[in-house]
Amino acid sequence: MLSKFKIVLVETSHPGNIGAVARAMKNMSMENLCLVAPKIFPSADATARASGANDILSSLERCETLEQAVADCHVVVGASARDRTISWPELAVRECAEKFVSAAFSDVRIALVFGRENSGLKNHELDLCQYLLRIPCNPDFSSLNLAAAVQVVCYELFIAAGDYRQPEIGDRGADPLATAEQMEFFYQHLHQTMQDIGFLHPDKSKTIMRRLRRIFNRTHLDVKELDILRGILRFSQNHNVKKGND
Incomplete structure (x- = not known):
């Protein structure tokens, strides 16, 4: 179910953020990462911040342009915290997860695009997106760290896909409840x-x-x-x- 989603990072400045994104993705059973013209990669900082998610770093896709990165996708969703002069169809992150995890999109490949750490996505990049993705947060301080934003989105996808299993800790459930x-x-x-x-x-x-x-x-x-x-x-x-x- 989650294999149809591709996380796309555009012109990432800090390689540590790439590693942190890989870690966030692996936490939530996501595996498809694509970098568009990263400033620095490969990097020891990325590997260190991945904390064991090296398989995602080693198998990631690299492209020179966003057009190349999303060419094989049917739906492109761009994440942005900034308001735009021209309104765009918007989805809150939970709404996005529930929509695209549904059976109606079972055979649809979906790109989730995240922009630069300091300026996000440019307007011509948003032109490639059918939806604008919003993460509800404090309106007076709405700029999230790149890896944190990816973590929130991947978490909602993970939960919507029903992949969460209650961990068995200690003797939980070993004895029947009292009648x-x-x-x-x-x-x-x-x-x-x-x-x-x-x-x-x-x-x-x-x-x-x-x-x-x-x-x-x-x-x-x-x-x-x-x-x-x-x-x-x-x-x-x-x-x-x-x-x-x-």
Whole structure:
């Protein structure tokens, strides 16, 4: 799905930005990078900033003009933070991602063009674009670093394509969630324990229990967590009995 997108950088001044863009792309499973007349490349700075995304740097396409870079694309989208005298069809970055990841554009090759760090895209370059891409941000400070802008766009494409998978961390999901019946037994046990240790005032027991239910209901306890809590309650009850006997 994401292989149909090509990131095009026009006359990039700082080679470190090229490496940072490669890293941002690889983070989001993007692989097609094209440089149009970069000021400095190859460069050790680009390799260092790529932080392991060397495969994208080694396979990137180089062109002398933007016309050459987008010649094989069906849709060309130019990113710009500046307002233009002549209005252009505009897409916010999320809207752009949802539009072009859809099935209607499944066989369409799309270029996402980013301009120079200090001045962006020129008007004659925007003439090659069907859409102007906007990244919503602070209107009083709307100029994004090149790699940051590419990262935002690639992220939205990645999410729209459905490529995100919830990472499995530790023992998440190893134990089943507690059932409604198990939770009710827990609340009864909790209520009895608070009575046994003298914490619960009869006049406020309903209010307190209702608030405690809200707390535990938000956590979605699993059976192991519930066993731990009930173990604490049993210990508190036993300790209270021993203390009373003493």
